[in-house]
Amino acid sequence: MIIITKPGMITDFLKKITTIAFLISLFAGCSPITKSIYGIENPKALSKEKIDHRAKHFGILVADNFILDSTYFTFLNKQETTTNKNEVKNHKQPLQALYFTSNGSVKSFHINCNASGFPNLDWNRNGIMDTFPPGQQEPVDSLVTLHVLLKFAKVPSQHIHAYYEHFDYIVVVVWTNFMGRQTKRFIKTIQQNSKLNSSLRVKLIYLNADNLFLQDNFHISEL
Numbered sequence: 001m002i003i004i005t006k007p008g009m010i011t012d013f014l015k016k017i018t019t020i021a022f023l024i025s026l027f028a029g030c031s032p033i034t035k036s037i038y039g040i041e042n043p044k045a046l047s048k049e050k051i052d053h054r055a056k057h058f059g060i061l062v063a064d065n066f067i068l069d070s071t072y073f074t075f076l077n078k079q080e081t082t083t084n085k086n087e088v089k090n091h092k093q094p095l096q097a098l099y100f101t102s103n104g105s106v107k108s109f110h111i112n113c114n115a116s117g118f119p120n121l122d123w124n125r126n127g128i129m130d131t132f133p134p135g136q137q138e139p140v141d142s143l144v145t146l147h148v149l150l151k152f153a154k155v156p157s158q159h160i161h162a163y164y165e166h167f168d169y170i171v172v173v174v175w176t177n178f179m180g181r182q183t184k185r186f187i188k189t190i191q192q193n194s195k196l197n198s199s200l201r202v203k204l205i206y207l208n209a210d211n212l213f214l215q216d217n218f219h220i221s222e223l
Contacts, residue, residue, distance in 0.1 A: 039180035043213035066153035096174035132197040167203040
């Protein structure tokens with residue numbers, strides 16, 4: 001039996017209960033209850049028309065949005081070794097932001113796995129989004145280059161040349177519709193962060209990955 005004798009103890013007690021509930025759901029492997037709390041749905045096949053429609057809903061310019069080819073995960077699986085399994089998993093996440101410099105190197109990398117928070121993911125934990133480019137959330141790696149991402153997104157070659165030649169930073173935003181409001185909050189955070197710089201030329205490119213998550217080797221518990 002729990003006995004609460006002071007008013008202040010009620011607030012502390014509720015906070016502890018909320019924290020415990022969150023930890024239980026977190027370690028339960030993304031149960032349906034957890035997904036519901038975060039607004040996450042099961043992945044569904046989306047046509048290009050549907051993807052364009054959802055892109056507009058999330059504040060994405062259709063002209064800046066491309067679709068990751070279904071073979072992208074196959075490519076990542078082929079790169080996997082005993083020492084880079086975690087890196088491969090990071091690049092399979094449904095929400096990602098990769099900040100590339102004009103020479104194609106990764107400066108900053110952000111994924112949903114490391115954006116803790118409840119009931120919404122906190123992309124600005126420790127104030128890392130208060131500057132541009134943002135602070136580091138996930139260690140960068142050389143597994144996926146800008147060229148590779150744009151190749152699997154089938155971006156026209158003339159666009160690619162323009163990105164390298166006319167911008168100081170190319171921010172690649174991988175997004176999915178099934179992540180619901182987490183996607184909307186994520187995109188808004190990245191867009192706001194990109195406006196913090198006063199002199200750098202920044203280009204945001206969006207890659208939709210919904211259809212990749214219909215593959216048999218994907219499990220929602222891997223998020």
